[in-house]
Structure formats: C-alpha cells, structure tokens
Amino acid sequence: MKPAAVYARFSTELQNEKSTEDQIALCRTYAARHQLNVVATFEDKARSGASVFGRDGLMQLMDAARQQRFTVVIVEALDRLSRDMEDLAGIHKRLSFQGIEIQAVHDGVADSILIGIRGLVGQMQREDGAKKVRRGMAGVIRDGRHAGGRAYGYRAVPGKPGELEVVETEAAIIRRIFAAYAAGRSPREIALDLNREDVPPPRGRRWNGSTINGNAKRAAGLIFNELYAGRIVWNKVRMVKDPDTGKRLSRPNPRDEWQSIEAPQLRVVEQSVWEQAHALKAEKSHLASHVKRRAAHLLSGLLRCGCCGSGMSVHDRDKTGKTRIRCSAVRESGSCSNRRIIYLRDVERLVLSGMAKELKDPRLIEIYVRKYNRERERLAGDAIAVRARLEAKRDRIEGERQRNINLVIKYVISENDAKQRIAELMEERLCVEAELAALEEAPVPVALHPATLDRYVQTVNTLAETIASHVGAEDDRGSLIDDFRALVHSVTVHPKGPGEGFEVEVKGKLAALVGGQLFPQAHHSSGSHVVAGEGLEPPTPGL
Template identity: 70%
Template structure:
C-alpha cells in the first residue's frame, strides 16, 4: 500500500472550525477505497490559500516530503493546497521531482494539465470573491454606513452592521489632540503627553507620533480622519499580498477613486479647528519635504536604534553646541529601554573612518562580485535548462496536436472522438506558452567599476575633512552629502553598558559601488556568504576611542547591501 498523508485547510476564522475535520474524514474514506495507508495528517486553520507563506502545516508536509516519508498526498480538492496558479504549479513540480503523487478526492490524480486548470480556476474564484466583497463595501458606504475597521472615538452599534456611535470619552481625546495640534504642538509631543496621562491608544499599549501624524499619501492617521467632521471616506487604499513574504501591504488609490458620504451625526470636530489643523499639517509637510531635499545632518533619517529598531533623532545640544541624539521611541512612547544619549559627531566620524578604511580595500568588493557572478551563472544555467525543457515540451505538444488534427482530416478517427483530446492539447499548449512568457531573461554578470570606488573614497575623504570640526562645519557641503547618502542604507547604533561606548552597524548600498542597480531585491535564502577582514585603528578624538571594523562584514549574492560593524569605546 502507498503511504500517504492528508492535508486539510480552511481560509478564515469566520468559517466552521470543523471544516478541516470534515475534509479529513472525506480523505480517509477516499484512502480506504483506493488502497492508501494514511500515515499523517497536516492541517492549516484560518489560513488563506492565496500564499504558501505562513502555513505551518503545509511547510511541515513539504519537509516530510523531502525526507521521503510518503508516496502520495491526499487532499479534498487541489485548491486546499493553493488558490494561486504559481504556488500550486510549484508544489506540484517539487512533489513530482520527489516522486510523490497528489491525489484529490474530487479530481483524481493530478497531472500538469489538471494543475494548470485548477490553479487558474482557483485564482480566478479568489480574485472574483475579492471584487464582490469590495462591491458590497461600496454599497455599505452609499447607505451612509462605515465599511472600514475600528475608528478611534467610535464604536459599532450592536445589531446594526456598519453603523457607528460616538464614544464621548474618546471623542474628548480627539478634540484635545486637534486643539493642541492646531495650537502648535507636534505629534511626538502629543504622544508623549497622552502616554504620561495614561490614556489608552487606539491600538497597542502606547501612543506614537505616527498614530497621530498618519500618512498624507494614503490619507490615514488621526489627523487625516474625515469621519471626525462627519464625512465617511472609503477606498483610500487597496490591500495587496507581497508574494515574497505573504504579508498584506497597502497601496494608496488615486483620490478620484475615493468614495464619500456625509454623516453629520458622527461629527466630533468643528470645521474651524479642522481647517486650521489641516493648514498647519500642509505647511509642516512642505517644510518636511524641504528638509528631505537637504538633510540637516549627514546621517539624518539613516540612524536606527539597535534595541527597538526605531529611528534616532536629535535630543539636544550640549554647552559647546555639539548635537546629541537618542532613540525617538523613548521620547514619543517610552517603549524602548535604550535611554542612552550619544554625541552625533562621534557617530559620524566613526562611520566615515570605518567606511573609508573598509572600502579602500577593493579586494572585498571583488570577492563579493566573484561570488555573486558564480551565483548568477548557476541561475542562468537553471533558467536555460528550464527554457529548453519547456520548448521541447511545446514542440512535442504541437506535434501531437497537428497529428491528431491530421487524423481527423483524413477520417482516420471521428471528430467527436478527437474533440476532447484536441481541447486538452490546446489547453496544455497555452499553459506552456504562458510559462515560457513568464520566464525571466537569464541573469547577466556584472563588473567592478574602479572609477566608482575611487569616487566614493574621495567623497568620504572630503567629508571627513569637512567634519573635522563638527561644531563649525558649514551646512552646505555641496554634492558630497548627496553622494554619501546614495551609498548608505542605514546606520544602526547598538548601546553598550555605561562607559563601554557603543557599536555601529553600517548597512550600505553595494550596487552603487559597481555602477547601477546590478543586484536583485534583497531576500534571505539560507546563510549569507561570510567574507571579511579584521583591523583596528586609533581614531583621533579628545576622549580617545578605538574602532574595530569588519568583524561582521557580510556579503551575500542574494543581497543588494553590504554591512560592517564598528566598535567604539570610550
């Protein structure tokens, strides 16, 4: 008897919890009829079939398949495995390579044609369902009801879906926020005030500046919520699932796609306060854009806290005028334990010195590119092999289709007898053509551009000289700052115990060093290649500190960045 596990899945928490139990019972009966020995059961509850990511049951099933623990898989229907064409085809390809059949109670043993058809149908049904849901939500908004999630200041009316009522205690907080913002308080300061007063936030345990500030492009955030002036606005964003992570991400819709309806009974803020807050918000956004065009500091927007991952911002200046920074989460929410206040000039000097020393050794970059090109050649060989296989399959299918049609023309076989086979061959041919069209071009290799490395070293050298006296360094450093920021992705500051200094991890854009976007989007695939060198250098500074860089210098053919670690003591 063939060994076989059962896989079952249902999509959402709104479905019956017994759905998987019913699927398993149906699969067991099928196994008895077909002489299969059920050796295990894998299931995913409340997991969408739109992605294989985040489905522990399916991942455990595939791991067991790699260990040859069974010969076939039993499912109620192929859409239980996946409702995405690419994912279903990928699962079938991997299981076929391992010699494992997919047997569906309602479909039988799966082959390439059935996988293609069921994958297409499953994806179309999923997308059609999403369109119907959006159509229903649009109708809800037209009726003057709320189609979104929970809005701070309101609660749903029991027994009347989509209808809201004002929560007066939360409405007072909303009025307080708008009044204080209109008076000139910043979102971060407001978040700190609310946290100190022990006021519960809309979500989580603490207020953050972003909760109040929101996002102008998406029209989300407390300050942008037009429900507070008695107006429902729906369809500001659409949700998409990232195929690499399986996570849902939002994308803003054009304003002409937004749908609005007046609901005066839900008004909390009067028009005058609303207009004043929006005007101030617009003015600050314009100011922010100006700051972004010309950063206040070399590392503005690049600094990250090594404890919580939040940004780091200016805290104050000491008596000599030197800028000091700290984790921004401490100020606005108090949620981070990193209370260290660090001098910005020390971080800038360490970053510049470390990068200059690391990147004066082009052998590191050359080693990276050798490894990267080796990976690219392997990927190119795989792509060419796949294309050759598909082209051969296409030629064989076209040949069989022509022979079948020829037999019909010559009256060797009846047209009715050949109709189903011709349809299957055409479907199979369409799927092969679609796969060929979906293949990427074989990746090409890249070459190191010494001129770019020289330009970079000159840029960092010039910046180091310009920052020798940070307190009096001119703000206008010309294109040097822009060139430097094009090469740096982030600078993470890891605090150490008192008087032990801190560590800095620099993550840079290595593609810029070799001339253009030569690398694919960064993805974690296995362990990155470890390439590195170790050195120590004394850095001129009044208090004296030592820097050791390169101890965590990571270069991976799957990554578009480089990293190195600086240890600063003193």
C-alpha cells in the same frame, strides 16, 4: 498498499472548525477504496490558499515528502493545496520530483494539464470573491454606514452592522488633539502630554507622534481621519499580498477612486478647527524636514562651544529634572578641553535677558547698520571694478572683430582667411556677455528711516514682553521659541575659570531691519552686566 498522506485546509475563522475533519474522513474513504494506506495527516485551519506562507501543515507535508514517508498525497480538491497558480504548480513540481503523486477525491490523479486548469480556476474564484466583497463594502458606504475597522472615538452599534456611535470620552481627547495642533504644538509634544497623563492610545501602550501626524498620501492618522469632520471615506488603500513573504501589505489608491459620504452625526471636531489644523498641515508639507521639526528647547541647534566651536548638546538631567549641557566633542571624541557641564536654563536666562536689553538700544542698531553699509560699499566697489573690466574686454573683442570685417570688405584679406578668426572673436564676445549678465547688481547702502527704527524697537518690546511672560515656564513656551530663533543665528558658550561662571556670545540676525544676512554679535557674562560687541560677521556673498 501504497503509503499515503492526507492534507486538509479551510480558509477563515468564520468557517466550521469541523471542516478539516470532514475533509480527512472523505480522503480516508477514498484511500480505502483505492487501496492506499494513510500513514500521516496534515491540516491547516483558518489559513488562506492565496499563499503558502503561514501554513504549517503544508510545510510539514513537504518536509515529510522529502523524507519519502509516502508516495501519494490525497486531498479533497486541488484548491485545498493552493488557490494560486504559481504555488500549486510549484507544489506539484516538488512532489513530482520526489516521485510523489497527487490524487484529488473529486478530480482524480493530478497531471500538469489538470494542475494548470485547477490553478487558474482556483485563482479566478479567489479574485472574484475579493471583488464581490469590495462591491458589498461599497454598498455599505452608499447606505451611510462605515465599512472599515474600528476608529478611535467611535464604537459599533450592537445589532446594526456598519453603524457607529461616538464615544464621548475619546471624542474629548480628539478635540483636545486638534485644538493643540491648530495652536502650533507638534504631534510629538501632544503625544508626550497624553502619555504623561496616562491617556489610553488607540492601539498599543503609548501615544506616538505618528499616531497623530499620520501619512498624507494614505490619509492615515488622527489629523487626516475625515470621520472626525463628519465624512465617511472608503477605498483609500487596497491590500496586496507579498509573494515572497506572504504578508498582506496596504497600497494607497488614487484619490479619484476614493468613495465618501457625509455623516454629520459622527462629527466630533468643529469645522473651523478642522480647517485651521489642515491649513497648518498643508503649510508644513512644503517645508524641508529639518524645518518642520520643532526645536526640543529654546537653543536647540544654536549652541556652540567657545573652546572648539563644536555644538553643545544635552548631557543629562539632575535630580530635580533640570537639563544640563556640555560640548558634544567631549562626548564623541574627547578632543575638546572644555569639560564644563552647565545648566541649560542658566544659559537661556542669560541670553534672553541680554538680548532684551541689547536689541532695544538704538545706538547699537546704528553701529550695526554703519558697519553693514561699509561692507556693502566695499562689495559695491568690487562689483563695479569687475563689471568695468568685463565691459572693456567686450569692447576690445568687438573692436578687433569689426577690424577683421573691414579688412575683408576692403579686399585686404580673403573671406576664407578671416572667417575662422571672426567666428572665434564672436564666441569670445558671447562668453564675456554671459559673464556680465550673471553679475548681480551692486549692493546699495541702507538708509535708516526714523519710522523704521521705531517699528523695530516696538517689535523688540513685544518680544521682551513675551520673554517676561514665558521665561519661567518649564515646558511649553508657546511662540517664544519661534520668535527668538527668528532673531538668533548662534549662541557660543565661553567657560571662565573655576567658580567664575561663563560668558555667552550671541550672534543675531538683523535681516528684518536692513534687508540682508547681517549677524551682529554681543557678549553676555553670567553674574555681570551685558557687554555689546561691535564685531561683524562677514555678509554672505551676493549682498
């Protein structure tokens, strides 16, 4: 009697656990009838036939085949081995190479023709089944029911498939998230607050920024979940199986394939808040990634070491939780001599108090504008000189070209002799004209109107009030960060001697006043009065 192995499989957990037992019993009866000796049985329970991955029983069968433990594999039907044409053909090819025959109870001995036919039929049945499932889910949506998985803020109504009801405790968290996001707080900050308060997340153990922020293309995440606005949306993604790993992956569907229906009973977020949050989301989507990220603290990315010019970063927190900073070059390479560790809040207080005093002084504004105008006048003079040189060169070339044309007209030289030179001169003139066209207009000096200066001082007063109301806050400082960073270009920290504190050099943007990229600078010393410097950073080219 030939040694044989039996393989059985059923697809989902919804099927009867005894399905494999029934298949094995049927195969044993077949083996006895055909005088085959069953020496091993292999089975996979609740495993799809769409892939060979994750099917331990099948892998054990193939390992035993390589060990030549049997010469026949018995299955109830060929689709038990696989419902994929490629996989079924591959199994048949490998078993045939080992000299092992496949026999199906309902089909007989498998050859290449039968493998091809059954592989095609099995795959078509599987794909047809998936289409029918999707058709049924589309019908659920048309009935106003939910066809997806569980959504945070809702639970299934017992005995009513597809119907949801609001979980009020989770709905309150959703409303809080939308209100905070619409107010300008970042997803990471919101997640940090929720984790600090031990609010249970939708999945896992902790909230993440991505849980809230989601993915715009897939419309995933809390911010994009239209259930919260009272709309059921289905068919946003489709599931496909990676042929190399067997894992199911989601792929976004085109928006014109999405299906939706109004479900006002499921709304948990007011329409005005929903629209405000999505308007902010759309506005941020056009920004570069480094602009979208909100600064971790007031001076993030602005701090510079006064000794080496490198950036300064967070070093640690003391026992009370206060943040301390130091030169990044010391940590990365040890190449800087500045070993001082400074409290970040001390630097912030010095910068904020100094900026509030300095920016309100009209005399300093006039100094900045005067220096700025001198620089613009210098650039204007250079631009005029360049333009004059190019115009003279253009006129000289055009004059020579006209003289050659006149010589041809007067028959002094032949047209063939002058043709090449005239073409060269024409090309040179076009190049010069292109250079002239590329020149920017000469910068025009700025004249300060008294009303402009008054408005500027009023703006700084508003900033000063914001500083006064937020400077003591430990966590969120609202609009202060955005307002402040719009005025400041960099903050350089200069350490003094031991026990003598430090100085900060603030370079600010005065573009709002003069319409250009001007960086006035001022020095502020810890423990002393504010000293306004008259230095001026070079304007960027093109002013």
